[in-house]
Amino acid sequence: MSIISDSAPLSDLSVVKSVSLTSALEKELERLILTGELEPGVRINEIHLSNRFGTSRGPIREATRSLEAKGLVEVVRNRGVFVRRLSVEDAVEIYDVRAALFGQAGRLLAERMTDGLLAELTRMVDEMDAVAERGSFDDYYPLNLGFHNLIVGSCGNRTLQAEYHRFVNKLHLFRARALVQGGGLAVSNREHRAMLEALASGDGDRAQMTHWRHVALAKRRLIAAVDGPARHD
Amino acid sequence: MSIISDSAPLSDLSVVKSVSLTSALEKELERLILTGELEPGVRINEIHLSNRFGTSRGPIREATRSLEAKGLVEVVRNRGVFVRRLSVEDAVEIYDVRAALFGQAGRLLAERMTDGLLAELTRMVDEMDAVAERGSFDDYYPLNLGFHNLIVGSCGNRTLQAEYHRFVNKLHLFRARALVQGGGLAVSNREHRAMLEALASGDGDRAQMTHWRHVALAKRRLIAAVDGPARHD
DNA sequence: CGACGCGCATCTGTTGACAGTTTTCATTCT
DNA sequence: AGAATGAAAACTGTCAACAGATGCGCGTCG
Numbered sequence: 001m002s003i004i005s006d007s008a009p010l011s012d013l014s015v016v017k018s019v020s021l022t023s024a025l026e027k028e029l030e031r032l033i034l035t036g037e038l039e040p041g042v043r044i045n046e047i048h049l050s051n052r053f054g055t056s057r058g059p060i061r062e063a064t065r066s067l068e069a070k071g072l073v074e075v076v077r078n079r080g081v082f083v084r085r086l087s088v089e090d091a092v093e094i095y096d097v098r099a100a101l102f103g104q105a106g107r108l109l110a111e112r113m114t115d116g117l118l119a120e121l122t123r124m125v126d127e128m129d130a131v132a133e134r135g136s137f138d139d140y141y142p143l144n145l146g147f148h149n150l151i152v153g154s155c156g157n158r159t160l161q162a163e164y165h166r167f168v169n170k171l172h173l174f175r176a177r178a179l180v181q182g183g184g185l186a187v188s189n190r191e192h193r194a195m196l197e198a199l200a201s202g203d204g205d206r207a208q209m210t211h212w213r214h215v216a217l218a219k220r221r222l223i224a225a226v227d228g229p230a231r232h233d
Numbered sequence: 234m235s236i237i238s239d240s241a242p243l244s245d246l247s248v249v250k251s252v253s254l255t256s257a258l259e260k261e262l263e264r265l266i267l268t269g270e271l272e273p274g275v276r277i278n279e280i281h282l283s284n285r286f287g288t289s290r291g292p293i294r295e296a297t298r299s300l301e302a303k304g305l306v307e308v309v310r311n312r313g314v315f316v317r318r319l320s321v322e323d324a325v326e327i328y329d330v331r332a333a334l335f336g337q338a339g340r341l342l343a344e345r346m347t348d349g350l351l352a353e354l355t356r357m358v359d360e361m362d363a364v365a366e367r368g369s370f371d372d373y374y375p376l377n378l379g380f381h382n383l384i385v386g387s388c389g390n391r392t393l394q395a396e397y398h399r400f401v402n403k404l405h406l407f408r409a410r411a412l413v414q415g416g417g418l419a420v421s422n423r424e425h426r427a428m429l430e431a432l433a434s435g436d437g438d439r440a441q442m443t444h445w446r447h448v449a450l451a452k453r454r455l456i457a458a459v460d461g462p463a464r465h466d
Numbered sequence: 467c468g469a470c471g472c473g474c475a476t477c478t479g480t481t482g483a484c485a486g487t488t489t490t491c492a493t494t495c496t
Numbered sequence: 497a498g499a500a501t502g503a504a505a506a507c508t509g510t511c512a513a514c515a516g517a518t519g520c521g522c523g524t525c526g
Contacts, residue, residue, distance in 0.1 A: 020310045056481045062298040069302035093392040100337035159326035289511045
């Protein structure tokens with residue numbers, strides 16, 4: 001079976017002339033990987049892809065080399081490129097990096113906080129509390145994501161923001177991916193409130209600590225979920 | 234790994250068959266950029282490079298796309314690829330990221346510290362003190378680099394280590410590069426001693442704080458050097 | 467004398483083809 | 497039946513060539 005069906009709906013790569021074919025392909029491949037349409041571990045066949053997108057192999061190879069540098073795929077000489085597969089250890093390592101970056105974002109944000117932003121963040125936490133009470137995880141998840149993105153996106157450091165998102169994205173390659181979102185909703189939101197207070201106080205040290213701890217605790221919940229109830233090796 | 238690869242005679246790339254031509258080219262290009270042989274802002278001519286290395290343009294394009302994803306070069310459609318040039322603001326942003334990562338490394342290391350490692354780190358700081366007293370910056374710099382590398386390399390998190398080095402490398406693209414190493418040697422080494430004490434105590438919070446602060450203060454020294462004495466824009 | 471426009475040289479974007487390697491699979495031998 | 501073997505298929509690595517875009521220089525015109 002081909003890894004990518006040749007009849008699949010071709011998302012509009014034909015419109016492209018202002019931007020290079022390579023970067024359009026890269027975006028599309030990244031999308032396929034992050035949404036799970038290309039599952040971790042599978043090989044990416046250059047010929048199939050070039051047929052599917054109607055291009056030659058050159059731009060596809062360039063796109064995959066870029067994705068390799070971003071850590072989304074792995075290139076093995078004479079064998080091909082494979083969607084990267086993250087081990088539990090990899091995921092845990094990423095959590096540490098993410099905690100460090102998120103903590104720094106919290107610090108920076110605390111030092112440039114505005115009333116409007118604080119109100120918006122508070123509103124989001126309130127809404128998450130309401131949703132958490134109903135136990136609706138599917139509703140909670142996007143709110144939670146938006147909350148974190150708003151913090152990192154408002155910290156004023158574009159480099160930090162880009163890096164943070166890169167690592168969050170990488171967690172999609174973790175096969176037991178459902179676990180990264182597991183853990184108590186109410187507990188997590190209580191941590192959010194601690195973060196809010198620190199941000200409101202304008203205390204950089206405190207904000208960094210609460211933000212760091214939030215991710216560190218999420219890491220703990222992940223570890224507990226992994227080697228606790230069921231075997232996921 | 235040292236920032237500057239000291240394997241000089243790589244002029245002939247034909248030795249390699251076990252590794253792809255692309256990755257060999259990428260390593261060589263990265264070396265040229267980090268050593269400054271290819272200065273920030275200059276355009277990379279694909280034809281010249283392919284002549285120089287005796288290959289076709291394909292592998293070179295793949296290598297540059299990889300370097301683009303790593304943030305070392307910038308690709309402008311139909312214009313070519315340029316060695317990335319870092320503004321002061323970029324450099325400052327990188328310092329924040331670096332501080333976050335280094336602080337996390339300190340925390341991790343404090344929780345897995347060994348006597349042998351502590352002795353080695355202490356020896357390094359002592360040596361730096363001796364060199365700093367002589368005011369010999371050229372001797373101080375490699376010691377300082379080795380000290381930081383040993384900490385990050387011993388923290389047990391390969392992802393964090395790789396990321397930290399990537400950002401330290403990126404600072405080479407800052408045009409006023411000499412400034413990133415400026416600042417008082419003795420002052421900096423006093424911060425090293427505070428880090429050592431925290432590491433020895435095994436207190437993760439404290440280690441993270443001291444390590445974070447060390448880079449944060451270096452950032453301050455950079456800012457002071459930039460918009461203080463002379464104009465560097 | 468300066469500004470505009472045209473044509474040429476240079477370079478990048480992309481393609482199709484060839485060479486070498488890995489994988490597959492049918493066949494043979496034990 | 498199972499392992500070993502060898503040829504063919506499939507795929508990646510690399511290259512050379514073509515097409516389109518950009519920038520430069522020259523000539524012309526106001």
